[in-house]
Amino acid sequence: MSPEGHESGPARERCAELARAGEVVRDRPVREIAAALGRVASRWRDPADPARREGERSLAAHHRVPEPAIARVLDAGFAAWTAEMLLARADRELGSARALDGFVDLGGARRRALGPRLAVALASRGVPTTPVGDLIDLLTVKSPVWLKPATGADDLAARFADTLREVDPGLGAAVEVATWPAAAPAAAAVLGVADLVVVTGRGETLSALRARVPPVARLVAHGPRLSAAVVTREALADDRPGVVAALADDVAFSGQAGCLSPVVAWIEDAGGEELAEAVLAACEERWPAAPRRESGARERAAWAEWFALAGVERASGAAGPTLGDAAGGWSVQWRTKPGAPDPPVAPRILILAPVERAEDAADLCARRRGLVAAVGVAGPPARVAPLAAALALAGVERVAPLGRLQRPPADWRRDGRPGLVDLVRWVDWET
Numbered sequence: 133m134s135p136e137g138h139e140s141g142p143a144r145e146r147c148a149e150l151a152r153a154g155e156v157v158r159d160r161p162v163r164e165i166a167a168a169l170g171r172v173a174s175r176w177r178d179p180a181d182p183a184r185r186e187g188e189r190s191l192a193a194h195h196r197v198p199e200p201a202i203a204r205v206l207d208a209g210f211a212a213w214t215a216e217m218l219l220a221r222a223d224r225e226l227g228s229a230r231a232l233d234g235f236v237d238l239g240g241a242r243r244r245a246l247g248p249r250l251a252v253a254l255a256s257r258g259v260p261t262t263p264v265g266d267l268i269d270l271l272t273v274k275s276p277v278w279l280k281p282a283t284g285a286d287d288l289a290a291r292f293a294d295t296l297r298e299v300d301p302g303l304g305a306a307v308e309v310a311t312w313p314a315a316a317p318a319a320a321a322v323l324g325v326a327d328l329v330v331v332t333g334r335g336e337t338l339s340a341l342r343a344r345v346p347p348v349a350r351l352v353a354h355g356p357r358l359s360a361a362v363v364t365r366e367a368l369a370d371d372r373p374g375v376v377a378a379l380a381d382d383v384a385f386s387g388q389a390g391c392l393s394p395v396v397a398w399i400e401d402a403g404g405e406e407l408a409e410a411v412l413a414a415c416e417e418r419w420p421a422a423p424r425r426e427s428g429a430r431e432r433a434a435w436a437e438w439f440a441l442a443g444v445e446r447a448s449g450a451a452g453p454t455l456g457d458a459a460g461g462w463s464v465q466w467r468t469k470p471g472a473p474d475p476p477v478a479p480r481i482l483i484l485a486p487v488e489r490a491e492d493a494a495d496l497c498a499r500r501r502g503l504v505a506a507v508g509v510a511g512p513p514a515r516v517a518p519l520a521a522a523l524a525l526a527g528v529e530r531v532a533p534l535g536r537l538q539r540p541p542a543d544w545r546r547d548g549r550p551g552l553v554d555l556v557r558w559v560d561w562e563t
Contacts, residue, residue, distance in 0.1 A: 141321075142318075143312075143317070143318035143321040143322050144321050144325065146278075146308060147250055147278065147321070147322055147325050147326075149305075150250055150276040150277070150278060150305075150306055150307075150308055151249055151250050151276060151325075153276055153302070153305040153306040154247075154250065154274070154275060154276030154306050156302055156305075156306075157271075157274050157276065157302065157303060157306050158246075158247070158274045161233055162222065162229050162230070162232040162233055162272070162274070163215075163219060163229070165271060165272065165274065165303065166215045166218040166219045166222075166229075166272065167215045168296075168299060168300040168303050169213065169215065169218060169268055169272065169296075169303075170213065170214045170215030170216075170218065171215075171299050171300075172292065172295050172296050172299050172300075173210045173213035173214065173268075174214070175295055175299070176206060176210045176292065176295065177206075177207065177211065179203065183291060183294070183295045183298075184206065186291075187202075187206070187288060188202045188203055188206065190286070190287060190291070191205075191206075191260055191286050191287075194286040194287070195286065195386075195387065196421070197387070197419055197420055197421065198420060201418060201419050201420065202260075204385070204418065205259065205260060205261065205385065205386050206260075206261070208385070208538050208539050209259070209260070209261025209264070210261065210264075211539060212539070212540070212541055212542040213265075213268055213542060214542075217541075217542040217543075218268070218272055218542060220542075220543070221272075221542050221543040221552065222272060224543055225543065225550040225551070225552045225553050226245050226552060226553070226556070227239070227243075231243060231244055231245040232244075232245050232246075232247070232273060232274055235561050241560050241561070242560070242562075242563065243558055243559065243560055243561070244558070244559045244561070245273065245556040245557070245558055246274075246556060246557050246558075246559060247270065247273035247274045247275035247555060247556055247557075248273075248275045248326070248327035248328035248350075248555070248557075249275075249276075249327050250275070250276055250277075250325060250328075251270045251275045251276070251277045251326060251327065251328040251329070251330060251555070252277070252278050252279075252280065252322055252323060252326040252328070252329045252330070253266040253267070253270065253277055253278070253279040253280070253329075253330040253331075254280050254282075254329065254330070254331040254332070254333070254341070255279060255280065255282050255285065255289065255332060256282050256332045256334075257282040257283075257284060257285050257389070258332075258386070258389045258390045258391075259385070259386045259389050259390035260286050260288040260289075260386065261288065262390065263281060263285075263289040264289055264292045266279065266330055266332075267279055267289065267292065267293070267307060267309075269551050269552060269555060270330070270555060271306065271307070272552065273552055273555045273556050275306075275328070275555065276306035276307070277306070277307055277308070278308045278309075278322055278326075279293075279307070279308070279309045280310065280311050280312065280322075281309065282311075283311065289309050290309040293307045293308075293309045319344070320344070323344055323346070323349070324346055326345075326346075327348075327350070328349060328350045328351075328352065328555065329341070329345050329349055329350070329351050329352070330352045330354075330555075331351070331352070331353050331354065332353075332354040333355070333356075334355075334356055341353075352554045352555065354546065354547055355547075356391070356475065356503070357391035357503060357504070357505035357529075357547070358391060358395050358473055358474075358475055358500075358503060358504060358505065359391060359392050359393060359394045359395070359504065359505050359506040359507065359508070359537060360394050360396050360397070360398065360473045360493065360496075360497065360504060360506075360507050360508075361379055361382065361383075361394040361396070361397035361398070361507065361508045361509070361510070361534055361537075362397070362398050362487075362490050362493045362507060362508070362509045362510070362511070362519065363375055363379070363397060363398070363399045363400060363401070363509075363510045363511070363534070364400045364490050364510060364511030364515050365400045365401050366511055366512050366515065367510035367511045367534075368399075368400075368401050368510075372407075373410075375407075375510050375534070376407060376410045376411055376414050377414060377535070378508075378510060378533075378534040378535030379394070379411055379414075379508075379510075379534060379535075380411055380414030380415045380417070380418055381418065381535045381538065382394055382508050382534065382536075382537040382538055383397075383411075383415055383482050384414070384415040384416075384418035384419040384462075385418075385419075385537075385538040386419070387419045387421055387479060387480060388419075388476075388480050388481075388482075389479065390538075391505045391506075392505060392506050392540070393537070393538075394482070394508060394537070395473055395474070395476050395481070395482065395483065396471075396473045396474075396483040396485065397411075397482065397483070397484050397485075398470055398485055398486070398487040398490070398492070398493050398496070399484055399486055399487065400486075400487055400488075400489065400490050401486065405452050405453075405466045407484060408452075408453065408455050408464045408465075408466050409455060409464075411482065411484070412455045412456055412462055412463075412464040415462045415464070415480070415482070416460065416461065416462050419461075419462075419480075420461065421461025421462060421479075421480055422461055423458060423459050423460060423461060424436075424457070424458040424459075424460065424461065424463075425458045425459070427478075431478050431479065434477045434478045435458075435463070435477070435478035435481075436458070437477070438463075438476075438477045438478060438481065439454065439457070439458075439463065442454040442465055445467075449468065450467065450468060450469070451465055451466065451467045452465075452466035452467070453465075453466060454466075461480055462480045462481075462482075463480065463481045463482070464481075464482045464483075464484060465481070465482075465483050465484070466484045466485070467483055467484070467485040468485075469485065469486075470485040470486065470487050470492065470496055471483075471485065471496065472496045472497070472500050473496065473500055473503070473504060474500070490509070490511060490515060490519050491518065491519055491522055494519065494522035494523050494526040494528075495526070497526040497527065497528050498525075498526035498527060500527075501527035502527055504526075504527060504528045504529070505528075505530060505546075505547075506528065506529060506530035506531070506532060506537050507523055507528050507531050508532055508533065508534035508535065508536070508537045509531060509532070509533065509534055510533070510534040510535075516531075519531075529545070529546075529547065529548040530544065530545075
């Protein structure tokens with residue numbers, strides 16, 4: 133079906149087809165569905181699979197980076213999605229994965245978890261595998277889904293759906309990946325029949341959508357988030373090159389597009405300024421982005437204004453050197469004093485700043501409570517344990533070893549909430 137050709141009538145018909153396919157899926161055992169999803173994910177983990185190879189080529193062309201940069205994203209994104217992990221996640225979050233198949237004894241009652249009759253997922257531009265995760269979550273709870281990619285996004289979600297149709301036609305029939313213009317009649321038609329709407333986007337996007345979702349439909353919203361990094365002096369003394377590599381692995385993942393890529397790294401070392409050049413080179417190696425001067429007009433102007441301000445800050449003593457000019461695709465700035473994490477004005481900007489104690493990071497995160505998704509920490513366990521406790525109280529949702537931020541487990545609690553619980557409706561059977 134042509135993505136731009138959906139009008140209200142055909143869109144409603146397609147929604148009805150998805151709902152009918154969902155009725156068939158609902159009668160299948162959850163173990164069977166998890167196995168099918170696991171087989172599809174395993175194909176996308178296999179660098180020799182034809183779908184994976186063609187996907188790498190397509191995404192590399194779309195993002196204007198070499199294929200190895202995309203391969204790292206796909207390897208990390210699909211690593212956690214195995215049949216065993218999907219079932220274990222459902223067991224942990226729902227009490228029993230079998231609650232998706234029928235009534236089970238839970239908490240002293242007979243209970244069943246039902247996925248939506250039809251879900252709509254509205255994706256944002258970012259890490260290519262994020263919309264795929266939405267599809268997997270909704271199919272795990274046996275919900276048919278219409279996923280609308282963001283304007284200008286890559287085609288990984290559509291390619292994943294194609295592979296799903298090859299592996300399991302019945303499950304694939306319950307998925308539509310297509311977009312529509314913002315004011316198109318199809319938008320109101322699809323949202324009007326959805327039981328659940330999952331959306332990832334900026335604050336203004338979420339506010340506008342709330343007015344368009346019918347009162348009877350539930351809205352699961354994932355707002356803007358950012359991440360940070362903390363490097364202890366012990367980590368630097370023990371393995372400085374390893375710290376640089378781990379920081380770049382997290383920052384440069386998918387061009388710093390997702391909420392798990394640090395925008396600031398707090399360094400517990402007065403000599404941390406020397407890291408800037410090494411970190412810049414490592415980021416450029418992992419995601420060789422096009423030069424700033426070749427980016428879109430809005431992004432180019434925002435970066436140019438930031439770069440000019442960085443020069444003023446350096447002259448005043450508030451910042452050290454800023455590495456990476458318009459001829460490159462990355463910028464790293466050393467600041468003389470730490471500040472709270474803020475979204476960068478343009479992609480691929482990393483701030484490095486000194487802290488006297490790693491624990492100071494908790495106070496800085498607390499200034500942005502509700503915004504910090506994760507913090508990657510490089511340091512010995514004895515230092516990390518109290519820092520993790522302080523970060524938790526500061527509102528941080530996930531603490532992980534530096535270099536592992538981009539490989540969350542399958543049951544990562546995005547936004548601090550269990551993902552599957554938000555997608556189901558519980559039925560209690562009292563006898």
